[in-house]
Structure formats: C-alpha cells, structure tokens
Amino acid sequence: MAEPRPGWVPRLxxxxxxxxxxxxxxxxxxTREEVSPAVHDAVRRVLDAGAHIVLASGRSPHGMTRIADLLDLRGQPARGDADTPGGEDERVWVVASNGAVVFRYPPVEVVLEETFDASAAVAEVLRHHPxxxxxxxxxxxxxxxxKPFPDGELSGEMRETSLEELxxxxxxxxxxxxxxxxxxxxVALAARLGLHGTDYVVGWTAWMDLAPVGVSKASGLEHVCQALGVEAADVLAIGDGRNDLEMLRWAGRGVAMGQAVPEVxxxxxxxxxxxxxxxxxxxxxxxxxxxxEEASA
Structure with a gap:
C-alpha cells in the first residue's frame, strides 16, 4: 500500500x-448514532490544527446534521475572507446524497444540487425486482x-405515494x-443492465442508490475544494463502502476501513x-x- 510523502499533512x-x-x-x-470519544477527539485535533473536516455520505442532508452536531464541527477561514467578522466562518461544508447535494451548515443552505430523470432506470430495476x-x-x-422501508433504514418521515408521483x-x-x-x-443486476443515463452504487445489503451520471462523493468534494482553495492532493478521505470508491481514488490519500469490502x-x-x-x-x-503521542514520538 502507498504511503504519503514524508511530511505530508492533509488540509482537508x-x-x-x-x-x-x-x-x-x-x-x-x-449504525448506532454515537460517535466514540477517540473519533471525536481526533476530529477536534484536525479542526484545531486549521484543517477542514467534510462529511461525505450517501445520507440525505437531514440525516447528516445530527452527526455534524455530535462531532461539534466548525468551519475554518476560506482563502482568508471568511463570512463572519471574527475571521472564521462557523458553517461547515457537507457532501450529501452521494455527492448530488452539497450544503453549508448551520443552518442548512444547499449550494449545489444535481438532479436527473430516474424513471427509466427504476423501471428497469423493478422489471427484475417487482x-x-x-x-x-x-x-x-x-x-x-x-411502500414503507424497514424501521430505522431511512431518516426522517416516510410519506407513501405512487411510483408515478415519486x-x-x-x-x-x-x-x-x-x-x-x-x-x-x-451488483450482478446493475452490471447486466448497464443502467444507461444514471450511475449506481450498491450497498452492503440489497440496496441500490441511483444518481445523476458523473455524480459521486468525489464530484461533491471537488466542488467544496474549489470553494476552499484546496487541491485533491491535499485531501485525506476515509470510507468503507462501494459509494466511497470514487472518493478514495480521487483523494491525495484514500484509506479504507478495515471491514470494507474487497473492491474498496x-x-x-x-x-x-x-x-x-x-x-x-x-x-x-x-x-x-x-x-x-507527540511527546513520545
């Protein structure tokens, strides 16, 4: 496995x-909606050093703000011209919906949303899984x-409606x-169908996310990096799922969690x-x- 160059420290x-x-x-x-003390402390040290933390998830925006709160995330100055008088923009950047939505928080301010017509792709999947x-x-x-999803699989309220309306x-x-x-x-179905006109991600279970072509966590993070003046080479990305593949390849250093599937x-x-x-x-x-740790190094 590749190691970062000596002295490399991520900016994001x-x-x-x-x-x-x-x-x-x-x-x-x-997953349990709990952040371990070790993770919370590590995030705090990243922020205290002046680097950026960006959450990048397949979750929708309203399913990510609680995690930002649990981590006590805060913003950092961007290019020296932050939005607040104190010189620091307290709003953080968040990449949601596998890159289709990028927003600032708090409060939620959507700055980018990619949309597409998913009807044909969904019809193809339902032909095999009616x-x-x-x-x-x-x-x-x-x-x-x-129709209702199993309890706990979707954040927020579920409103049942017809496929035509959806x-x-x-x-x-x-x-x-x-x-x-x-x-x-x-995975096999997506490979057979090709799903022309859309990109797809298959999760740990029989769960498929369909997204606009070319949209991924990597594309959402690229938008954030441009706003912050950060290069992809200065990004450390960590993930465990198939929806992290593009992000891990794009970042200067992409790291898989130990329990990740082989392709990750x-x-x-x-x-x-x-x-x-x-x-x-x-x-x-x-x-x-x-x-x-620094003292003993």
Whole structure:
C-alpha cells in the first residue's frame, strides 16, 4: 500500500459516516448514532490544527446534521475572507446524497444540487425486482416511498405515494431496496443492465442508490475544494463502502476501513483498522496526534 510523502499533512479530511464514524449494529444494516470519544477527539485535533473536516455520505442532508452536531464541527477561514467578522466562518461544508447535494451548515443552505430523470432506470430495476421498495428524498422532511422501508433504514418521515408521483420530476437520488435479495444480486443486476443515463452504487445489503451520471462523493468534494482553495492532493478521505470508491481514488490519500469490502480496499491507498477499533481516529492521528503521542514520538 502507498504511503504519503514524508511530511505530508492533509488540509482537508473527508469522512464517510456509516461504517467509518459510526459503528454498525450487527446484522441490521444500521449504525448506532454515537460517535466514540477517540473519533471525536481526533476530529477536534484536525479542526484545531486549521484543517477542514467534510462529511461525505450517501445520507440525505437531514440525516447528516445530527452527526455534524455530535462531532461539534466548525468551519475554518476560506482563502482568508471568511463570512463572519471574527475571521472564521462557523458553517461547515457537507457532501450529501452521494455527492448530488452539497450544503453549508448551520443552518442548512444547499449550494449545489444535481438532479436527473430516474424513471427509466427504476423501471428497469423493478422489471427484475417487482416487489422492491423505492424512495426519493423529501428534503428537510424525510422520504417519499412507494411502500414503507424497514424501521430505522431511512431518516426522517416516510410519506407513501405512487411510483408515478415519486418519479414524475427530476430527483437528486433514488433508493431501490429489496429485502428478499442480496447485495450480490444487485451488483450482478446493475452490471447486466448497464443502467444507461444514471450511475449506481450498491450497498452492503440489497440496496441500490441511483444518481445523476458523473455524480459521486468525489464530484461533491471537488466542488467544496474549489470553494476552499484546496487541491485533491491535499485531501485525506476515509470510507468503507462501494459509494466511497470514487472518493478514495480521487483523494491525495484514500484509506479504507478495515471491514470494507474487497473492491474498496483495492481502490484505496491504504487500510486502517475497523470501525469497531476506531480506525478513522487511528488514521487521522497519524497527522494530527494527541499531545501525549507527540511527546513520545
């Protein structure tokens, strides 16, 4: 695995949430909404050193603000001309919906939203999985769904409606979920279909995110970096899922969590410990060590 050049320190740290910052609840496909002290302290050291922390997730915006609050995120001056009189812009940058939405927080201010017509792609998937559940984001509220998802899988409220209404206008992200299938089933299906006109990501379970072509966490982070005057070469990105592949390849240093699937390890420059072992904190501490670690170095 590649090592960073001697003396390299990231100017921006991009962090996936589920499986990277938050631990999985075994067998449920859900994560605990708790940040470990080690991860919280490592994030604090990154911020105190003047670097940026950017959350980058497949979650919708309203599913990410609580995590930003748990981490006590704050902004840093951008190019020396921050928005606040004290010289520091307290709002942070967040990449949501696998890169389709970029927003500032607090409060939520969407600065970029990529949308597309997902109707044809969803119809193709449903032809093979006719009983699948479909959801689109209902920003600030939750999701509109064709049928209820299992408890805890979607953040916010669920509003049941018809497929025609769900897909009657451009959307930033569509979720297709089939509890009777496996992730491998969806990987094989996506490969067979080609899904022309859209990009896709398959999660740990039979869960598929459909997004506009060319949109990923990497494209969302590129937008943030341009606003902050940061190069991709100065970014440390950490993630564990298939929706992190582009981000890990794009960043100056991409690091896979220890429990990640094989293709994520292959895309990354290095692998850290698992989420249960606070692997994200271990990686951040290489560049932003605690005072005791510095003293013993």
């Amino acid at each position: 740290v991009a962090l996936d949430i589920d499986g990277t910052l938050l631990r999985w609840v075994e067998g449920s496909g859900q 009983d699948a559940m479909v959801a689109v984001e209902d920003r600030g509220v939750g999701y509109r769904v064709n 897909l009657g206008e451009p959307v930033s992200r569509v979720i297709v979920r089939d509890p009777e299938a496996t992730a491998d089933d969806f 390890h292959e895309a990354a420059d290095a692998t850290t410990l698992t989420v249960d072992e606070d692997g994200a904190a271990v990686e951040m501490s290489r560049y932003f060590p605690a005072a005791a």
